[in-house]
Amino acid sequence: MIPSFRWFGPADSIPLAYIRQIPGVTGVVSALYDVPVGDAWSRARLGTLKAQIEDAGLCFAVVESIPVHEDIKLGRPGRDRLIGHYSASIASMGELGIPVLCYNFMPVFDWTRTDLALRLPDGSTALAYDDRALAAIDLSRGTGELPGWATAYRPADLQALLAAYRDVDAERFWDNLAYFLERVVPVAEQAGVRLAIHPDDPPWPIFGLPRIITNARALERLVTLVDSAANGVTFCTGSLGASPENDLPAMVRRLGGLGRIHFAHCRNVRITGERGFHETAHPSSYGSVDLFEVLRALRDVGFTGPMRPDHGRMIWGETGRPGYGLYDRALGVTYLQGLWEALSRSER
Ligand SMILES: [Mn+2]
Numbered sequence: 001m002i003p004s005f006r007w008f009g010p011a012d013s014i015p016l017a018y019i020r021q022i023p024g025v026t027g028v029v030s031a032l033y034d035v036p037v038g039d040a041w042s043r044a045r046l047g048t049l050k051a052q053i054e055d056a057g058l059c060f061a062v063v064e065s066i067p068v069h070e071d072i073k074l075g076r077p078g079r080d081r082l083i084g085h086y087s088a089s090i091a092s093m094g095e096l097g098i099p100v101l102c103y104n105f106m107p108v109f110d111w112t113r114t115d116l117a118l119r120l121p122d123g124s125t126a127l128a129y130d131d132r133a134l135a136a137i138d139l140s141r142g143t144g145e146l147p148g149w150a151t152a153y154r155p156a157d158l159q160a161l162l163a164a165y166r167d168v169d170a171e172r173f174w175d176n177l178a179y180f181l182e183r184v185v186p187v188a189e190q191a192g193v194r195l196a197i198h199p200d201d202p203p204w205p206i207f208g209l210p211r212i213i214t215n216a217r218a219l220e221r222l223v224t225l226v227d228s229a230a231n232g233v234t235f236c237t238g239s240l241g242a243s244p245e246n247d248l249p250a251m252v253r254r255l256g257g258l259g260r261i262h263f264a265h266c267r268n269v270r271i272t273g274e275r276g277f278h279e280t281a282h283p284s285s286y287g288s289v290d291l292f293e294v295l296r297a298l299r300d301v302g303f304t305g306p307m308r309p310d311h312g313r314m315i316w317g318e319t320g321r322p323g324y325g326l327y328d329r330a331l332g333v334t335y336l337q338g339l340w341e342a343l344s345r346s347e348r
Pocket of ligand 1: 238
């Protein structure tokens with residue numbers, strides 16, 4: 001297991017030098033954040049990022065993520081050219097020896113919350129989701145009411161995109177994902193890069209849009225779309241753990257046993273009702289996810305990939321990118337390493 005930490009590039013308010021000081025963390029999860037969606041990532045740009053990470057004494061463990069253009073997800077004409085660009089980006093990763101690519105395949109919006117600063121009893125704040133609050137958001141007026149997405153789309157563009165998805169049901173969306181993977185997985189194999197799809201967050205349809213990477217059945221279907229070790233998953237305990245139907249340790253044993261877990265996002269959520277949850281501190285006792293059992297399953301299947309803490313709360317007066325402050329994530333990755341050390345040493 002490679003303890004890792006997400007870094008949003010040189011614009012991140014948390015410098016690599018701070019990440020270097022978190023005990024045990026050696027891997028960095030990062031991306032190029034200023035390349036327009038659909039363009040190829042050049043080896044030169046990615047190489048500069050890799051050099052910055054290595055100059056700080058760390059290792060570029062995962063690209064998270066290269067966004068998949070909506071035209072690919074919609075199966076529109078023109079997707080082949082965009083898939084060509086995506087393949088070029090994967091080839092650049094391979095040339096630089098960056099081994100894992102985390103990506104997602106969610107329509108229009110990826111992570112979605114209804115509150116970015118829910119106050120918890122201890123005074124910290126966390127991200128939260130409530131399906132009733134989401135239902136009250138009217139997208140015909142744009143995304144202004146959707147936390148975290150206020151400036152993501154112009155209202156007219158959003159309406160056009162939502163209209164385009166009206167003809168795309170879940171099965172058609174699966175077809176579009178298969179079409180994409182049939183073309184990029186061979187490129188990844190050739191490049192020595194492992195693809196790791198991130199589950200949908202939250203793991204159910206929102207705004208009438210299809211969401212398909214939500215549970216054990218879906219993840220097993222995903223890995224059989226293209227039967228290659230390069231076609232795997234990011235096991236995100238927070239995303240999958242928001243649904244009580246998901247037995248996370250069992251899913252780890254099944255997918256990990258197939259050798260298809262290439263990256264782990266470990267965090268906790270507390271389920272607060274049907275399709276409702278808020279994020280919490282990482283330790284098992286704070287939420288609905290039993291991280292001890294998840295990590296035990298990861299150990300048992302021989303997981304050796306990068307693992308990062310996922311969203312943290314805002315604590316100790318810190319401000320910053322929602323979910324991505326330094327303090328709570330540093331506590332989280334330290335806790336995860338404590339579990340891992342105890343599991344490893346008790347096996348002797
Ligand atoms: Mn995640």
